[in-house]
Amino acid sequence: MSETAAPASPAPQAEAQAQAVQQAPQQPGGEASAAQPSGQPDGKPAYLAPPPLPVLEGPQGIRFDFNLGARVHVPERKEGKWRVILRDLDTGNILFHHEAAGATISSSKRYYVRFGIEVIDIGADGVERPVFQHEYDARGQEVIIQLPVGTLGDTLAWFPYVARFAEERGAKVTCLLSGLILPLLKDAYPNITLMTSEDAEKAEVPAKAYATYCIGLFFDDKENNQQPTDFRFVGLHRTAGYILGVSPHEEAPRLHLPDDSRPIAEPYVCIAVQASTQCKYWNNPTGWQEVIAFLKEKGYRVICIDQKTVHGTGLVWNYIPHGAEDETGNRPLAERARWLKHADAFIGLSSGLAWLAWAAGTEVVMISGFTHPTNEFETPYRVINWHTCNSCWNDPTERFDHHNFLWCPRHENTPRQFECTRLITSVHVINELKKLFA
DSSP, rough: OOEEEOOHHHHHHHHHHHHHHHHHOGGGEEEEEEEEOOOOTTTTOOOOOOSSSSEEEOGGGGGEEEEEEEEEEEEEOSSSSSEEEEEETTTTEEEEEEEEEEEEEEEEEOOOOEEEEEEEEOTTTTTTEEEEEEEOTTTOOOOEEOOOOOOHHHHEEEEHHHHHHHHTTTTTTEEEETTTTTTHHGGGTTEEEOOHHHHHHHGGGGGGSSEEOOOOEEEETTOOOSSSSSHHOOOOTHHHHHTTOOOOOOOOOOOOOSOOSSEEEOOEEOOOOOOOSSGGSSSTTTHHHHHHHHHHHOOOEEEEOOSSSSETTTEEEEEETOOOOEOOOSSHHHHHHHHHHHSSSSOOOHHHHHHHHTTTTEEEEEOSSSOOOOOOOOOTTTEOOOOOOOOOOGGSSOOOOOOOOTTTTTTTTTTTTHHHHHTHHHHHHHHHHHHHOO
């Protein structure tokens, strides 16, 4: 079952284990490169690494913890040796069974497993004496859960599973996340400590952790060491439930808004048209204008709440659609949530603002073809054209290229490029709006 033991010096081996997690391919929400989440400076690790040695002390110099899997350190000895056994208590499987001295053993699986640890002293006389046994139990223990990137959708998608873990396990959870998103959640979840990675590192939080889990989308984890199942099979948000060993049932996060008053008196609909890569856009050239015209005929003001009025690369640029009122800009996320909370609907893409609208309790009309509907939260107003190429994002044979803004793995540089949304018509979107406004 591919557990690893390191002879001789324990510290270098443990460091290598932690480094393997840091450099594991990270692509949360499709916003990150293969080795580096979005918003991370070049060369900065995606996650805080645990201390080189396990942090908890057992008898006779034995150390252990569950920081990025089960870790057990057995000291050097002049005579005899140790037998170390790792078990999965829920399945009854023995994962590791080996004799060693002066070694640190780290499990290959770094997601939630209810590990059992057993250490047996094998004396020089060959007599075996059990000296240490521990069964994973996070009740009352310090647990770190890391959400490594600053992308809005990923954090909102994953956070309800962090809260579910804290409640079900009875753990003292510290969640590491972006400082830009932290204010939205902090007061809504007073039982969870929210910190940035930088603050946690300064406070030496990892040095006290019983367990650590890293949430992300691991594209190249063929051995399923970071996640029990490929995220493309279960969806962007539900993968966090699988990693943390809690129910994958979806649940919108709670938000705290310092001002939740209605921003304008008239009825309005919010839209967001920008995205981080062209395959996420609604590439129908007249789609937004026709939908906006329909909404205005119905008496709605149409408010664009994107961060940018224009976004793109090279010769390809995407602009705020004609007829929408411009509320773009670097605004606090709480202000965006305030606009969304009172909107009659949100129309957007598979992007962070759609997840924020879901969290704000707003009806979401989501236009997406490059993702399968199971990838996002359920909405009765999901728009996808099944007559065209679709769902490449959730195809394990297609590797997303963060550095290619025009990524279209099946039809790039052909007349069919981006047909998944280019062939979504305004009629299709308007029909969903008619259901909503009926």
